[in-house]
Each structure stands twice: as C-alpha cells, then as structure tokens.
Amino acid sequence: MSTALLIMIGLALFLGLVLGYAAIKFKVTESPLVQKIDAILPQTQCGQCGFPGCKPYATAIAAGEADINQCPPGGEEGIRKLAELLGVDPKPLNAEHGAPKPKSVAVIDENLCIGCTLCIQACPVDAILGTAKHMHTVIAKECTGCELCIPPCPVDCISMQVVQEDLATWKSKYPLYAIRSA
C-alpha cells in the first residue's frame, strides 16, 4: 500500500517537473513574433482560421504558411493590426473562413441537457461546468463564443445568445450630425 502511494507521489512529482520544464522550455523556444501575433488574435479558439486555435494560427502566420485574413472573430480591425505588425498591406477578410458575428455566448437549455459531458470536452477554455448525468451550465464570463460545443451536443440543447449591451458595456456612438458642405 505505502509503496503504491510512494509511487503515485513520485509519479505526480515527476510529471509536475516535466510539465513545469516543458512550460519553461516552450516559453523560451516560442518566437517573440508568434507571441506578438497571438496577442492580436482574439483568443476565441474557434478554429475558423483552419488551425486548431489561435496560437497554431499565429505560428503559421509567423512561418509564412498562412495569410493574415483568416480570422473572422478578429474582423477587419484584427487584420489591420496584423498588417501593421508584419508591415504588409491589409486585405479584406477571406470569406471562406466565415464572417464576423456579434459577440455571443453559449446557453444550455437546462430542460434538455442530458449531462453527457461531450460539450465540456469540446470547450477550448473550460467554460462549461457540470458532471456526468447532471445539468451543464456555461460560465458566460469565460465563454468565448467559439460555437465548438454546439455540434457535439447529441440533443441540440446548446444555442448561441448575442450578448446584450448593459450600463457597464455601453459605449457612446460615433457622432452623427448635420454637415453643411463648404
């Protein structure tokens, strides 16, 4: 019994070390350009760019293997920032990868959820809470709106809800007023 325990503890320690080491090594080897590109990408982690997440797309851009106009959540502004960073001309979003949408969050219909945990496995940011056979819930604050949890749901109980403006997020609009032509 105690040997098993010791082995487990040893294993945990060893894995922890490996992880820590990997993390450090990963940080060091990652090029600063990738980091700068990744900082511009919206981190929705939706994969619409054709890569399994923002970091892989950033890596591909840095390596010259992907164009800068493949991220719909980043929109025109994201492309402009990437163009600025890389010193190239901005171009319109490649429609093949989708169109920008207003910020939404996933909502699980509590009445239909069967607690299968498939959405939890799909969520790239662990924004879904729940255990097997129990109702699942989305933590709205952490949901990026990537829609990856929608296809795996066997009972179609997840839908996207557009985030409404409230007093905390309200912004003054672009001024509109009469202009006299000079």
Next chain:
Amino acid sequence: MRTLFQFNGGVHPAEHKQESSTQDIACAPLPTQLIVPLQQHIGQRAKPLVQVGDSVLKGQMIGQADGATSCAVHAPTSGRVSAIGEAPVPHPSGLPDLCITITPDGAEQWVERTPLDYQSMSPTEVRKHLRDFGLAGLGGAVFPSHVKLNLGKLAKVPTLILNGAECEPWITCDDRLMRERTADIVAGAKIMQHLLNADEVLIGIEDNKPQAIAAMRAACADARFEVIAVPTLYPSGGAKQLTKILTGKEPPSGGRSSDIGVQIFNVATAYSVARAVLHGEPLISRIVTVTGNVDQPRNYEVLLGTPVKELVALASPRNDTQGYIMGGPMMGFTLPSDAVPVTKASNCLIASSPKLFPPPPPALPCIRCTQCAQACPVNLQPQDLYWFSRGREFGKAQEYNLFDCIECGCCDYVCPSHIPLVQYYRFAKGEIWAREREKQQADLARERHEFRLQRIEREKKERADKLAAKTQGSKAPSANAEADPKKAAIQAAIERAKLKRAGVMPQNVENLPVETLKEIKEIEARRAQLKQAMEKQPDTPNS
C-alpha cells in the same frame, strides 16, 4: 491675500444663475413612489438587502456596498418595497438598471439615528460608516467619499479643498446650500479635515456668488478655514482646475490630486458628511436646481428616487418644453425620459425648449484655427484629438492624452465650425474601454486555453502510464469494451432526451400546473428569440 493661479483657456457662457438663485430651498413633497437605483455612484453596484413586500423605514439601508469602490443606498422614506427590478435610470444610453421601488406610507418614520463620536473612533471605522451612510461626491461625479478620505500609506493630505465654484451655467444648488446651511458645511469640512489630517482647508467659490462667499466667510472665521473668491470662468469648478487656481499645483497626467497632497470635495458632500456623522442621517436627499423653461425655477430638497416628472411639475414647465437636461448645459446630458428618478448625481434639471437651446447649426469641416486649443483648460490639442477620434486612430488619440480630457465642452463652445468635438472624445474613450475589456477577456481565454492543453497533455500521459502499469501487472482491458457501454449509454440518453423534447413541444398541455406552463412559454420565447438572432447574425457584421 492669497495669490491665485490661472488655468489655460476657459470660456464664459451666459450664467443664467439669477433665475433660480433668488428663492430659498423648498422641500419637495413626498412623491407617489420612489425609484431607488442601486448604482448611484462610480464603482460596484450596491447589493439589494430587501425583498418585494418588505416594510422599510426612512433611512434604512436597502442596498449594501459591494466591494472597495461602492457605497450603500437607503430607503428615502418609510413604506413598502413594491418592486425590485430593472427600471429606467438617468443615463445617456437610456438603458435600464436595477432599482428598488418603494411606495411611501406617508408616515416618514425614521430608523434609529445614532450620531458618531468621530473623534474617538479610528479613521477606518469612520470611513466604514460613511460608506454605509451612502456618501458619494454630490458635485455630479458621485465617487464614493470614503475612498477619497482614505489616507492609505500617507501620514496626511496637507490641503483639503471644498469646491463651491459651481461654474456651470444655470446650476445654483451649491450657492443656496452655502447661503442657507453654512454651519453643517463647515462642520462636515472639520470632519474631513480630521480624517485627512489636513493642515489647511481652502474653500473656493466663484465671485458671482457674493452672498454665499459672505455667509461662508462668517461661518469659517473661527475654524480658520480660508474662503477664497475665484474669478468666474468656466470650468473653474473642475477638480483639477480649482486645485490649480488655489494652489498652483497640477497633478501629473493620469495622476490623482492626492499625489500632490490635495484632496477636493464638493460643498454639498461636506454638508452630507455632517448630516451623517453628527445627526446619523444617511444620504437620502439632495438639493436639486429645477430651472430652464419653467415658470417657477427654484432649488428643492428632493428625496433620492423621486421621479423627475413629479419634481419638475413643481416648477411648472412651459408648454414648449421638449425634454430635460440633467447637469448643466455644458457637461450634462438630455434624459432619456422624465420617468427616471433623481439620484445622488442629479444636481440640476433644466427644462429645454428649442428657443432656449436651439439645435447647433450644421457643422463645417475643421479649419485648424486652434481656437479650441486656446480654450482647452487641460492644455490639450482638441483639433488633433478630434482628427484621431474621427479616424478611429485610438492609439494616437491616447498618445495625445485623450484621457486627460474632462469633457468640459469648452472646445465645442468656441469651435467656429460647430463640430460636436466632445461627442467624438466620448466615442473614442468608449471604444478604447471596450478594447481594454476585450483584451482582458482574450487574455483570460488564452490562459484558460493553455491550461486546458496542459491538462489534456497530462491526462494523456497519466492514462498511458496507467495502461502500461496495468498491462504489466494483469491482462490488458479491451479498449473497445470500455467504450461500447459508454456509447450505448449516450445513445440511450439521446433517446430519452428526444422523448423529453417531444414531450415539451406539443401545445396541448392543459393539464400542467400554471408555473410549468409559464416556464415552457418562457423557454419557447427564448428559443424563438435565439433562432432569430442566429438567423440575423451572418448579415450583421460587428463594425
């Protein structure tokens, strides 16, 4: 004689003070209902403490401060809580916010009021009481007072300034307060001086209020507070501008006035501090100037939560009144409706009419005359800020110190091309804040995503290790055997859910209890809404 300093620029719009300043403060009668927003201050919204149907006493705390920058809200009179929910609030967006509605019982029955022996209490304790008394800056910025009265690591804030400049046209509530309730203002200043350990107390009042200056001088004689008449020039009542006029000091760009040893409060805030500490009265009313296109302009002492409609009716608005401006004409905004309540920030309500406030003439292109720069009290280059904001070059706008702009409107006022400059600055600030929020969300998502990747990696490894250990020890379990029952279970669950969903869909649900029916209806409505939203999404790109 103190040497006064001058800030750059400034303007001198028509004052319109005499309309409302000649009559004394009247007490507004009890309204039919009181709509008390839980967010009347800068910072975190207060947490509701009561439930619909509860009886409350006048001055009872109904919303508790939530977090460091927050303060309490109280029942302005005794009565019953008739609703808690979203209601229209005075905000340029017109969006509703969480409010507690109280139907007065007319008894005006107070909670027990206990004055504080503040001199024998620790400053931290006094500040906690001020927070629970709901004190926030009454000049219009409504920053929780207990936060500004925190010395932190400092031994003292040498200079305490009371702001009685009241530089915006039309507003006279501080003028009347200084004339009529002088003693409590001075008492409040003493409490603040005690908390800040301040050496000197300066009270700045624009020289267009000679009676207020005389009254304050008389009351301050033995307190050795200095009452200083400052030249009438908008925006001398801006916190940084008044500090500059009185002390010659300017906080650094983006800095706070306490960085230069100064703390500044509105005179009405000092008054309310005295009411709270010496009389145990929480902040449940304030003085509001009702003026503009009305027959009887006057200052009223108004319970917070009083609907604007009921208050302005007292001053008899004229027939051509089009709407109401809250605050002054320079920095205020037009209320989305007159159903909104008076809050801690409502210093003035101006009835507007096309005659009184004609719409601005059509704008012309900027001719780079730099008149705006000459008028800007913060020494900004408004024409450049306008250019960058218009072109959505927000980074550039920030480099040009957009966030030092106090939105005073001097640049608008002088611009010969009638460009609504401040609207551009508000737009740019809003966009920058939104980007900041987006960035924070993106950072959180990145962190969580990376954490997840690591976790998956670790789990994979652990599983592989376990498997390896198992195959060595005993016979290897078949991976398929493990997966199959799982699959079957999911399939069964799908069937069950399908059945369940089919059971939810039909409309012949007469024999269900009412609540369930209601719930079903709500869910259906939400679904329909979602569907609509989903269908609309592709052709509404976010701009």
